[in-house]
Amino acid sequence: MDLAASVGVRVRELREAQGISLSELARRSKIGKGTLSELESGRRNPTLDTLYALTTALKVPLSTALHDLASPAKISGDAVEAVLMERFEADASVTETYRIRIRCRATQESAAHSPGTTEHIIVLAGTARVGPLTDPVLIGPGMHGSWAADVPHLYQAPAGEDVEALLIVRYPQ
Template sequence: MNPQVAAAVGARLRETRRVRALSVGALAARAGVGKGSLSEIENGVRNPTLSTLYALAGALGVPLATLLAERAGAEIASPGIVARLLDATRHADGTTVEVYLLHLDPGARHPSTAHGPGVVEHLLVTHGRVRAGPSGRETEAGPGETLTWESATTHAYRSLGDTPAEAVLTIRSPSRDDDQRE
């Protein structure tokens, strides 16, 4: 993550935490993140992983794109996976639609925490083979195939085979009452 994006992510994270009236310690505990790490992320001096940002977004009850400051092109990574935000749209009814380009290294597996009730993911595989979906119920897809699931439970993405996999991921989040405060 470049320094400008890291600073924007940190500022958005701090602003969202304050709107929710949470201390650094309270958010860190909710998200399972170290208090010092959270402080460094908020100050733009530490690059968070994809897993860490998802944990923070979940604890705050906001879509991941909110913490990425809706910056198209922002990339976030965890071991074996890179997600690039292509678009984020908040509709008048409060529904948020996020679109990401995912790159999974060969054999990589990325677990993801639950995103909340009513959140639906659509994964269009563009290259390679992927196994994805709710934990214990993952299904396989190849180029041109789509997987869809409600992500209110833990779920995972796994690249199959010895080549990288790429996919377009769309996440549709329903309006949440407290989203209007942002």
């Protein structure tokens, strides 16, 4: 099964397990009902932005829709490309590790995740502007940063090169 079909099945299972209709999930996630129907049936490739909107509306970590696939899931948005490397579940949290690329001179604004979610980044190459929309910081190669991800936040590669980084997202259970 390809990524679109696998993720579509997973999103439908998550929605149905919570007893949420297609219309209600479309409303909560601000994703069109037709788009959501195509995603669930595997006829449309999911973007990073769309999956974040859906998993946030379902109140589950992004990796819930991506883990246990045949190969590491690579998902892209307008500015960020992410590969899920690891998902770790503990009693108090779910922690995800991603290898990310932020495209040169691109910006991604991410909606707030569930309460208590935090993000941590280690920049491998390039310079990233990351963090809350109201107070992002510049992080260069070999540097790290962290921020509350339960508020709108951004990822940006303001200089003339892509940013390569490791991103760790921690969701409280």
